[in-house]
Every structure is written in structure tokens, then in C-alpha cells.
Amino acid sequence: xxxxxxxxxxxxxxxxxxxxxxxxxxxxxxxxxxxxxxxxxxxxxxxxxxxxxxxxxxxxxxxxxxxxxxxxxxxxxxxxxxxxxxxxxxxxxxxxxxxxxxxxxxxxxxxxxxxxxxxxxxxxxxxxxxxxxxxxxxxxxxxxxxxxxxxxxxxxxxxxxxxxxxxxxxxxxxxxxxxxxxxxxxxxxxxxxxxxxxxxxxxxxxxxxxxxxxxxxxxxxxxxxxxxxxxxxxxxxxxxxxxxxxxxxxxxxxxxxxxxxxxxxxxxxxxxxxxxxxxxxxxxxxxxxxxxxxxxxxxxxxxxxxxxxxxxxxxxxxxxxxxxxxxxxxxxxxxxxxxxxxxxxxxxxxxxxxxxxxxxxxxxxxxxxxxxxxxxxxxxxxxxxxxxxxxxxxxxxxxxxxxxxxxxxxxxxxxxxxxxxxxxxxxxxxxxxxxxxxxxxx
Numbered sequence: 001x002x003x004x005x006x007x008x009x010x011x012x013x014x015x016x017x018x019x020x021x022x023x024x025x026x027x028x029x030x031x032x033x034x035x036x037x038x039x040x041x042x043x044x045x046x047x048x049x050x051x052x053x054x055x056x057x058x059x060x061x062x063x064x065x066x067x068x069x070x071x072x073x074x075x076x077x078x079x080x081x082x083x084x085x086x087x088x089x090x091x092x093x094x095x096x097x098x099x100x101x102x103x104x105x106x107x108x109x110x111x112x113x114x115x116x117x118x119x120x121x122x123x124x125x126x127x128x129x130x131x132x133x134x135x136x137x138x139x140x141x142x143x144x145x146x147x148x149x150x151x152x153x154x155x156x157x158x159x160x161x162x163x164x165x166x167x168x169x170x171x172x173x174x175x176x177x178x179x180x181x182x183x184x185x186x187x188x189x190x191x192x193x194x195x196x197x198x199x200x201x202x203x204x205x206x207x208x209x210x211x212x213x214x215x216x217x218x219x220x221x222x223x224x225x226x227x228x229x230x231x232x233x234x235x236x237x238x239x240x241x242x243x244x245x246x247x248x249x250x251x252x253x254x255x256x257x258x259x260x261x262x263x264x265x266x267x268x269x270x271x272x273x274x275x276x277x278x279x280x281x282x283x284x285x286x287x288x289x290x291x292x293x294x295x296x297x298x299x300x301x302x303x304x305x306x307x308x309x310x311x312x313x314x315x316x317x318x319x320x321x322x323x324x325x326x327x328x329x330x331x332x333x334x335x336x337x338x339x340x341x342x343x344x345x346x347x348x349x350x351x352x353x354x355x356x357x358x359x360x361x362x363x364x365x366x367x368x369x370x371x372x373x374x375x376x377x378x379x380x381x382x383x384x385x386x387x388x389x390x391x392x393x394x395x396x397x398x399x400x401x402x403x404x405x406x407x408x409x410x411x412x413x414x415x416x417x418x419x420x421x422x423x424x425x426x427x428x429x430x431x432x433x434x435x436x437x438x439x440x441x442x
Contacts, residue, residue: 006259007156007191013264014155016059027113028052028064034090035066035117042082044122045069049135051178054142056154058162063114067136069122072129079130080104083119091115100290102131126231137230142182156191157181159264164251164440166244171295174241176248180226183209183236198252201245208232250441262440269436276418278317279434280338280389282331282397283427285411291325297405298323302331304403308396309333312386313340322430327410332430333389338417340387343368348378390415 001009016024028048036046050065051057068086070079080103087106088096094108094115105118120132128134146154158181161167166175176184187209188194197207201224206217208227217225222237223245237245255263282305286294298321306319315336323329346367348360357378364370367380386392394415396402418431 003259010156010264011152014058014159024062027111031110031115032066038086038090042071042074044071049139053139056151058155058158065116068119070119071122087117134230138179141230145186153185153191154182157194163264163266164247166247169239171292175244180236195252198248201249254441267440270439271432271436275435279332279334279418279431281418281427281431283414284329284409285327286329286408287410288327294323297408301404312392313344314389318434320430320433322426328426330427330430332434334434338389343381344384346380346382351376
């Protein structure tokens with residue numbers, strides 16, 4: 001298929017039908033009326049936000065965000081209480097649930113459509129008090145900047161990012177949010193423009209629709225810096241992981257080289273089970289917490305364990321974690337080998353650095369051999385403290401200071417290699433992630 005044919009078909013798949021749009025609009029208006037009824041003297045207004053308000057939502061994938069604009073005189077504690085109370089009362093017939101991002105909000109499914117009720121302060125532009133205060137201004141910016149054609153380009157990009165597994169700024173994904181997708185189209189003009197730019201991304205590249213302060217941008221640390229048009233001091237790229245930035249560049253190159261409809265539907269990864277024996281898996285139960293909290297704890301914990309495996313001499317190719325966002329979780333580590341030789345070489349400082357050399361020798365703790373080498377350093381052969389990755393992980397997970405998030409893990413731990421038993425659930429998800437090749441890209 002030609003690029004034109006692919007984009008025409010993908011546009012049809014991404015664009016809501018008139019019937020669907022009318023249904024979502026009716027549900028949204030009903031939900032807003034319910035929230036409006038709860039508004040008292042502390043509320044300045046209730047407005048729509050997100051992709052529904054901007055008209056950039058995908059066919060079959062509509063969420064409705066309703067923002068409660070709370071007056072500036074309300075303190076932070078009352079601000080959170082008021083937002084939650086209004087959301088729960090408004091949506092009480094639809095089993096509302098408390099969710100957390102930067103602050104709590106209420107979520108419910110109403111007639112098949114997910115409704116989010118989020119508090120924000122009624123601020124002037126630039127005088128932000130809470131993390132959600134920019135959202136109404138984001139909506140206004142996109143509504144004013146985009147015609148129907150631009151909205152279609154955003155839908156194509158969102159569909160493409162979903163297929164690549166990099167859509168969403170949640171910690172679990174570390175990808176490109178809906179608003180970032182809109183900003184990218186605003187900057188590069190079209191879906192193709194975004195992909196042409198992404199195929200040539202450079203480390204630390206700055207993407208900005210308008211002017212920005214160069215000195216402020218120098219302090220940003222992210223693979224790609226994306227300036228928020230509503231707040232030029234904010235880097236939208238902070239939420240984008242290095243992996244997601246790399247996958248976008250690769251997916252863009254692959255699509256531009258050979259356009260295909262497969263780039264608009266998630267493709268199954270190619271899992272090489274021959275790598276299972278090189279993967280050590282940790283299966284466990286964890287406390288139920290908000291998704292962002294548990295994913296953040298798990299990723300930090302997995303990074304800490306991987307670092308300690310490396311410090312012990314193991315070569316860690318990749319590591320991953322997985323959770324059902326309820327109580328079941330897993331870590332997985334792909335190693336060059338699950339066991340190490342009993343002895344290891346250790347290289348010390350330059351011999352002419354007398355105090356450093358004396359310290360190294362004093363701490364050697366009974367080396368099997370020690371000598372002055374050709375680099376004029378002290379070298380030695382020492383016995384390894386741990387040669388089995390499974391045993392090392394078990395010991396680390398039983399220590400209080402191992403870098404694992406405090407009180408995260410509950411219940412019994414199971415630690416084993418991927419080749420030892422049949423895998424299922426979260427541990428299979430983590431192991432398969434390590435042993436897979438992204439078929440959409442490679």
C-alpha cells in the first residue's frame with residue numbers, strides 16, 4: 001500500500017463515528033450536570049478537559065475529564081477533600097473509585113465511558129498552585145490552534161504510539177501522553193512531520209512551538225526536551241523514558257521505509273524461549289497501592305537489585321518488572337550467566353599512590369594471589385562472596401537495606417530461573433519482555 005492509502009485507512013480506524021461521538025457527548029454532558037449539582041461556594045466552575053474537550057480522542061477509546069475549578073482561597077487539604085467529595089457524590093451510582101496522580105481524583109465508568117473528575121485551582125495563566133492547574137489552559141490552547149485536519153493528524157499519531165507500546169505518560173509506560181502528541185503535531189504540522197522529525201531525533205533535542213528560555217532548558221535532563229507551550233519553563237519530555245524515545249525513532253524509521261497498517265495495531269512480540277534459562281525471576285505479592293505508586297516502587301527496586309547483581313560480578317543484559325496493579329508482582333533479570341566462577345581478578349590502584357595501595361592491600365581479606373602488574377598496579381585473585389544469582393537475590397530480598405521499597409513486598413517470595421518451570425501471570429509478562437524482540441520495529 002502507498003503512504004496515502006495507509007494513512008487514509010488508519011484515519012478511518014482512528015476517527016470516531018458520528019453515532020459514537022453523539023453517545024459520548026451525551027454521557028459527558030450528563031456526568032458534567034451531576035458534578036455541577038455538587039458545586040458550592042468554594043467552586044468557581046466546572047469544565048471539560050482532556051482529549052474529549054479537544055476533540056482528539058480515538059475511536060473506541062474515549063475518556064471524559066471533568067475539572068472542578070476551585071477558588072484560590074481554599075487551602076490544599078480542603079482542595080483535595082472537596083475534589084474527592086464532589087466526584088464521589090456526583091458519580092455515586094457508578095461505583096466511583098479514588099485514583100492518584102499528583103493529587104487524588106475520582107474515576108467511574110458511566111454507561112461504558114470512563115469519567116475522571118479532577119480538582120484544579122481557578123488560577124491565572126502561569127500562577128500554578130496544583131499540578132492540574134495547567135490542564136484547562138492546555139485544552140484552550142489546542143482548541144484554538146487545531147482545526148479538524150490537525151485533530152485527525154493527532155489521532156494518527158496516538159494510534160501509532162499505541163501500536164508501538166509507548167502511548168501514555170504513566171510510570172508503567174514512560175511514554176508520550178495525549179497532550180505531548182498534540183504538541184508534537186502543533187510543532188511539526190502533521191503525523192508525517194512528526195515521524196520525519198522523530199526518525200532524526202538527537203540526544204537532548206529541544207522541541208518547542210514558541211519561544212523559550214535557553215538557560216532554563218539547559219537544566220532539563222531527558223532524552224528529548226519538549227517545551228510546554230502553556231508553560232515554557234516546563235519540560236513535557238520528563239515523563240518520556242529513554243526506551244520510549246528510542247522506540248519512537250526506530251518505529252518512525254521503519255514506517256517511513258515501508259508504510260503498513262501493522263503500525264496502527266499492537267503486534268505480538270517475538271519471544272525467544274531459548275533465553276529463559278538465562279533469566280532469573282522473582283515472584284511475589286505486594287501491598288495494594290495506586291498504580292503510579294506501585295510501578296514507581298517496583299521500577300526503583302528492580303534497578304537497585306540489578307545494580308547489586310552487577311556489583312557482585314554478574315553481567316545484567318536487561319531487567320524488567322510487572323504488576324497486575326492489585327497484589328501480584330514480579331521482577332526478572334536476564335544475565336550472561338546465572339552462576340559465576342569461584343574466583344575473580346581484582347585490580348587495585350597505581351602502586352605509586354602509596355596510601356591508596358596500602359589501603360587496598362589491607363582490605364584484601366586473604367587473597368589467593370597478589371602481585372604488581374604491568375600497569376604498575378596491585379592485582380589479586382580473590383574468592384567471590386556469591387556465585388549463584390538466585391541465592392544472591394534471595395539474600396538481598398531478605399535484607400532491610402537492599403534498596404527494595406519499604407513494606408512493598410508481602411507474602412512468600414519465589415525465586416527461580418525462567419527455564420525451571422512453566423511461567424504464567426506477572427512473572428511470564430516480565431520474563432517475556434526480556435526475551436522478546438519488538439516485531440513492529442525489527
